[in-house]
Amino acid sequence: MPYATIRDVAERAGLSIAAVSQSLNGKGRISLSTREKVLKIAEELNYVPDSGARAMRTSHTGTIGLLVPDIRNAYFADLAYRIQDALFQAGYSTLIVTASEQVNRQDALLKNLLAQRIDGVIVIPQGKGSRTLHAMADRGTPLIFVDRNAEGMSRVPLIDSDPFPGMQEALHELASLGHRRVGFISGPLRKSPTLAEREFVFRRIAADLFEADNIVVASTHGDRSSCEKALRTVMDRSCTAVIFGYSPDTVQAIDILRERKLRPEHDLSIISFDDIKLFELLTPSLSVISQQLDKMGLIAAQGILDLIPQQSNSDDNNASTGTDADAKSVDAVVHSSTRLHTRIPTVFIRRDSVRTV
Amino acid sequence: MPYATIRDVAERAGLSIAAVSQSLNGKGRISLSTREKVLKIAEELNYVPDSGARAMRTSHTGTIGLLVPDIRNAYFADLAYRIQDALFQAGYSTLIVTASEQVNRQDALLKNLLAQRIDGVIVIPQGKGSRTLHAMADRGTPLIFVDRNAEGMSRVPLIDSDPFPGMQEALHELASLGHRRVGFISGPLRKSPTLAEREFVFRRIAADLFEADNIVVASTHGDRSSCEKALRTVMDRSCTAVIFGYSPDTVQAIDILRERKLRPEHDLSIISFDDIKLFELLTPSLSVISQQLDKMGLIAAQGILDLIPQQSNSDDNNASTGTDADAKSVDAVVHSSTRLHTRIPTVFIRRDSVRTV
DNA sequence: CTGAAAGCGCTTACAG
DNA sequence: CTGAAAGCGCTTACAG
Secondary structure, three states, X not given: OOOOOHHHHHHHHOOOHHHHHHXXXXXOOOOHHHHHHHHHHHHHOOOOOOHHHHHHHHOOOOEEEEEEOOOOOHHHHHHHHHHHHHHHHOOOEEEEEEOOOOHHHHHHHHHHHXXXXXXXXXXXXXXXXXXXXXXXXXXXXXXXXXXXXXXXXXOOOEEEEEHHHHXXXXXXXXXXXXXXXXXXXOOOHHHOHHHHHHHHHHHHHHHHHOOHHHEEEEOOOOOHHHHHHHHHHHHHOOOOEEEEOOHHHHHHHHHHHXXXXXXXXXXXXXXXXXXXXXXXXXXXXXXXXXXXXXXXXXXHHHHHHHHOOOOOOOOOOOOOXXXXXXXXXXXXXXXXXXXXXXXXXXXXXXXXXXOOO | OOOOOHHHHHHHHOOOHHHHHHHHHOOOOOOHHHHHHHHHHHHHOOOOOOHHHHHHHHOOOOEEEEEEOOOOOHHHHHHHHHHHXXXXXXXXXXXXXXXXXXXXXXXXXXXXXXHOOOOEEEEOOOOOOOHHXXXXXXXXXXXXXXXXXXXXXXXXXXXXXXXHHHHHHHHHHHXXXXXXXXXXXXXXXXXXXXXXXXXXXXXXXXXXXXXXXXXXXXOOOOOHHHHHHHHHHHHHOOOOEEEEOOHHHHHHHHHHHHHOOOOHHHHOEEEEEOOOHHHHHOOOOOEEEEOOHHHHHHHHHHHHHHHOOOOOOOOOOOOOOHHHHHHOOOOOEEEOOOOEXXXXXXXXXXOOOOOOO
């Protein structure tokens, strides 16, 4: 009924517990034949070593935690998938945990991950650093932030995207198509400095291309009504194009525009951050500023692995490490003196939602 | 540097380890004042009990594993979110693990979950029952299947949707709108009996409404080219409407139709299983057969909890249990003699992708 | 090549 | 009201 233990395996094999342990882990000096015998019996018994018990001795679980704000967000789901994929290649399992964009749950979830004594955790933080996040950083738990930064935690390595290149391409495109009045809907700024930076970059680039009066910026709270309000602001001030910094807002906005029977490509050119499948399939297909998630996932995986004190990584899973080589193909790595910060340039992908004015 | 242990807390508090343990767990007879003192010190030290060590004594981790085939699939992401939400309410943490639609990874992931000695696991299985899945069932690990069944594992409780009501509504709608020739693209049948059942139900209902020659069925392998082929089959035989049993195929098909500049609502009425946001936002918005994920998530959470031997469930998290009451509002529960099988009726949601012929 | 022993961090009777 | 001891399932020196 309960789990088979190493003792069960030892008894069945007529060996000592230590001999079994060593056979299983490829340590010590065990004859090949007994080793194979042990493996066979373990398999028969469906023996699964208790990770907790093992970790008490080795402080190593082969498991990484990944906390995302909301797994329903296609962007995070995609990123999570890519991270777990890269980690799996490297012999690690990824435990994904979703925080429902509720900051209070973030800590409960993080604690649970810590309780499993995972080897490291990758966090897409929300809001400012929480108590548990700080505790982890202080204690030296391998920890990195991906996609978003948390205020006041500037020593945690960060892997995010650089909004500049994509934003620049996007705005130049708009200008060259004749747009003179552009809006930016920046999302719930409180959630992440990433969103604030996008707004900042927008303002900065737009200032060179458009007249000050023709630049409209509105933020939201991430809910539908504030999104509607922001959209109205932008349209009332007769912008001919709008860029969204936060893709859930974009989704809401599309919905709102449909309800009002407005046709985006005619009435308002639209560009959004986050290259999710949905945007590609819309009519018109949406132009996006892509964060190159494929790269981000790979680098995030490599980033956390680099922080984990090396074990004999010749583990169970199919431990090939193509990860390392691939990660090399990245465009921008910034080592500042105080922090490891890897930035992946955004790229603009033009589709049908942007028109000539 | 490493984790604070219960011993650290005890030393700082000037108490025995046992006293601390009891204070933390609300067991034994401890004065309120020392209890509060312990709690305070634990907080200060950021003490997080080692779940593995604890589980060795209690065989209870407060953690449930959830295995999904592919978290990038919006349908699974949504379901995963709902399950974790319901479980969190009940005081449990959910560890989500994604199998990349690769059966070989399923077992590795499952083993990792078992190694954590989680209290139970919810699986959306792919293909037939794997070795580890069977081992779990044999051993009596709390285990339920959600959304899909696994062949040959008929004793594991199953929570899925009943395709009949939604399919019936959908086909009647098509018939009443004048469609005489309808297609069904059933997806990669090997992946799940659920898909095969949808096809079966389609055939059965369609047989009453259309002539045998006017019913076209094609399956896919879940990849783009086979989807293209299936679509061609359906269109070549001049169907005026098609129902998709597997939503990733629908997404591919939309993409293919766009490339060919075909406008779904004029050339081909489309209905798909899975009520995902994307379908609502497409132009035209897609009519769907919904599985009522909100209910499924709730019932799945309740289902696994029912299988777990009861502990003192007055745990840390905000342990309200609205779950139970809500789950009662479910429409169909089928207790067969050999198995607990809960079916949630599908419902047809009409949108713009279905037109009169 | 293999076994006995210690100890990781916990909880739970059991004494006091 | 509180402490000492046993033991959960492992791994790792250390003897043999």
